[in-house]
Amino acid sequence: MIDAVGNHEGSETLHAEAAELLPGGVSSNFRLGGPSVPLFFERAEGSHLYDVDGNRYVDYVLGMGPALLGHAPADATAAVAETLARGQLFAGQHRAEIELARLVVELVPSAELVRFGLAGSEMVQLAFRLARAATGRPTIVKFEGHYHGWYDTALVSTAPTLDEDESRALGEPSAPHLPSMGQSVAALADVDVLPWNDLDELGAYLDRHGESTAALIMEPILCNTCVILPRPGYLEGVRELCDRHGVLLVFDEVISGFRVAGGGAQELLGVLPDLTVLAKSMGGGFPVAALAGRREVMELAGDGRVLHGGTYNTNVVSTVAALAVLRKLRADGPTIYGDLARRGTRLMEGLSEVAAERGVPLHVQGLGAVFNTCFGVDDVQSYRDYRHADADRQRALLRALIDRGVRVTTRGTWFLSAAHTDADIEQTLEAAADAFGAL
Ligand SMILES: Cc1ncc(COP(=O)(O)O)c(C=O)c1O
Structure with a gap:
């Protein structure tokens, strides 16, 4: 009815x-x-x-x-209720975050080390910083119609008009489209935009600009535009091109993570990135996000060479809620x-x-x-x-x-x-x- x-x-x-x-x-x-x-x-x-x-x-x-x-969700709300009187922020560590990291590593195929935050947008920033530090290169490539949060360094060509772009040569970045007034143009000086799901475009771009490219970031399933799946062989081809040119591959699994499979799109599609951004489904509605990735890249944050901060990171409520959600998904x-x-x-x-x-x-x-x-x-x-x-x-x-x-x-x-x-x-x-x- x-x-x-x-x-x-x-x-x-x-x-x-x-x-x-x-x-x-x-x-x-x-x-x-x-x-x-x-x-x-x-x-x-x-x-x-x-x-x-x-x-x-x-x-x-x-x-x-x-x-x-x-x-x-009952498991998460019960876990949260149980901890409410014990304090939220220690500006120090607590046991639950170790277990949460262990679950992320267990569930997400490419995850070796994990850092936690509160929102997808901020974990994207950490991914960019780590990728530039690890490669010593400046440029991040993102793709038309993909959304990686609202910060100045990533908010470009999420829904571009493309009118002025039809004469673009294969593999040349498309004209950047800034969705918001007041954005820093300088913050996008080292971000290039390409069409997605097209290996020829990416191959031609990397042949010319590979040596200055630190990372590609993409939604491996393009949930923010019509929920588009990668063409057969596309992600495998991207992985190969990244390896050939020494470029890191970042999957933004803020939507697909824990949703399309326990291990996200990378489990479903069988292609592993170097870094993965996770948020949304891992918290069951509580604010929590993660960047997970290869040990040698993530370790740059561990010895302080790459700075990652956040007053509210691994606050108790977010952490135990996520723990309850991921335990449920594993079970x-x-x-x-x-x-x-x-x-x-x-x-x-x-x-x-x-x-x-x-x-x-x-x-x-x-x-x-x-x-x-x-x-x-x-x-x-x-x-x-x-x-x-x-x-x-x-x-x-x-x-x-x-x-x-x-x-x-x-x-x-x-x-x-x-x-x-x-x-x-x-x-x-x-x-x-x-x-x-x-x-
Ligand atoms: C794919 C993707 N990446 C990043 C973000 C930004 O996450 P947040 O809104 O938690 O900052 C979103 C938000 O919708 C998203 O869909």
């Missing part, structure tokens, strides 16, 4: 009040937008969100991905990932079917645990394919779904959790069928 949503009056009132104190009435720009205003929520539990107007949603946003085990991995794949596939196929029945040209792409829906494009293999997607239609669908009690990210990315049930999936398909009819 569809959970018809009433009004958003409470959210509208609170948003007006918030806007007096918070720019845009929000605390992250990614929360701007929504049905009429950014919604205000009362609580979240399992696969559901409850807003201040008493509306209930099946949630496929999951806090932008972290709630892999569902909202308020129940086969069931959890099996269910995610089965339910996610059912949802993807069901969405395609109900859209086709109503003549709606919906394109569904990705994996069960994370996939994307969009319009006006087909078989998207790169950001360049995706930029022709129909954003207006996308917005209309997401609003129609919200009105029917289903919440999806504004980019059309759907995250599944271990808490979603078969009943949630069927209810979502019913809501989607109704929404497609209304579009």
Whole structure:
């Protein structure tokens, strides 16, 4: 049965009040937008969100991905509650971080040493610093449509227009596109941008610029653009080119890590990076992130040659929450990932079917645990394919779904959790069928 949503009056009132104190009435720009205003929520539990107007949603946003085990996962909340009275920050070490590091090393195939932080964006900075220190080279290569956090050194060409770029020669960096006013152009002086999923581009670039390239960073599954999988042989080819040119390979597994498999995309796809950025799913909603990687690179931070700091790193709450999540994934991995794949596939196929029945040209792409829906494009293999997607239609669908009690990210990315049930999936398909009819 569809959970018809009433009004958003409470959210509208609170948003007006918030806007007096918070720019845009929000605390992250990614929360701007929504049905009429950014919604205000009362609580979240399992696969559901409850807003201040008493509306209930099946949630496929999951806090932008972290709630892999569902909202308020019992193991993590119990572990956190148990430690609350014992203090949070020692400006020193505690036992739980050793065990957490051990679990990361156990689960993530390329991990030998681990440093912890609070957010993906900051661990990307550590990856860049280590890569430059390890190679003695300045340049970081990132790829069109990949997102590596909001800091000046990484925020470039996340959704470029590419208009001015069509005459670019093979393997030459594409024109950098700065998404935000106020960004430091200097901070991007040693960052080059290339099209992804194209070995010829990368090979030609490294033939010319390999000697000054410290690292490539990529989402090994491009979750931030349409959930694009690497072409067969692409990651293997990238690995080979990196080895040939002495360039470090950094996988940003902030979304794919612990989500697409216990060991992330590198386990699923069988190609190992030198450094891996992890965040989101490892904390079950609590703020925790990690950089994991090869011993000889990570050790540069261990003797102080590369600086990594952070007052709140391995605070007790984040650490024990992550420990509970990773223990659960290690213990129940086969069931959890099996269910995610089965339910996610059912949802993807069901969405395609109900859209086709109503003549709606919906394109569904990705994996069960994370996939994307969009319009006006087909078989998207790169950001360049995706930029022709129909954003207006996308917005209309997401609003129609919200009105029917289903919440999806504004980019059309759907995250599944271990808490979603078969009943949630069927209810979502019913809501989607109704929404497609209304579009
Ligand atoms: C692939 C990827 N890398 C990095 C980040 C930045 O992580 P955070 O928002 O925790 O700073 C994100 C955030 O969505 C992401 O999706």
